[in-house]
Amino acid sequence: MKRWWRWCAPVAVLLWLGAVLGFGAALKDQGYSQLIHPIALLGAQGIPNAQLFNLLGFVLPGALCAMVALGLRLRLPLKAGWPQRIGAQLMFLSALGLAAMGLFQLEPQQLRGTQTQLHATAWGLWWATSLASALLLAVGLRGQPEWRGLALAGPVLAALVVAFALVLPAFLPDGLSQRISVLAWFGWCALAGISGPPRPLAATLHG
Secondary structure (H helix, E strand, C coil), X not given: XXXXXXXXXXXXXXXXXXXXXXXXXXXXXXXXCCCCCCHHHHHCCXXXXXXXXXXXXXXXXXXXXXXXXXXXXXXXXXXXXXXXXXXXXXXXXXXXXXXXXXXXXXXXXXXXXXHHHHHHHHHHHXXXXXXXXXXXHHHHHCCCHHHHHHHHHHHHHHXXXXXXXXXXXXXXXXXXXXXXXXXXXXXXXXXXXXCCCCCCHHHHHCX
C-alpha cells in the first residue's frame, strides 16, 4: 500500500470506460451514439439508470483521481515552491470538477436550468484547472529527474485535453472528441501517479 496512488488512475479509467461503454450500449436501441452524443447525456435527467452512471462514470473516477493529486502533494519536495504546491492543488480541483459533473445532472429539456449550468461550470473547472496545473507543475518540477515525465509530458496531455474539449469538436464528431479529451486527462493523472519518488515524504522521514 506504500504506492497506493499508482493504482487510482488505472482503476478510475476502467470504471469510466466500463460505465460509458456499458450504459451507452444499453441505450443503443434508442439511438445513442458514442461518436455523436456527449458523455453526460448518459447521466441526464430522465435517462434510465442515470444516477448509477453518474456515480460510476463521474463521481468515483473523480474521487480516485483526487487521491492521485493527494499522493502527488505528499511526494513533493520539502522545499517545494508555489508552482508545485498550487499545481497539485489545481490537480485536486480538476478531479473534483469531474466528480461534480456527476452530482449535477444535465436537464435536456432545460438547457439553461440550474443543474445544467452547474454541470457546465464543473466541466469548465475540470479542463481549465487541468491545464493550469500541468503548466505550473512543469515549471516547478523542471530539472528534477524523478519528475521528468510529468514535467515534460504533462503539459502535452493537458493541452490535448483542452484541444479535444474545445477546439477539435469543430472538425471531429462531438462525442468522439469529448471521449478522447477525457482519456487524455486520465493519462495525465496516471502519469502523475507514476512520477516522483516512490514514497510520501512523511514515510521517508520516519523510515
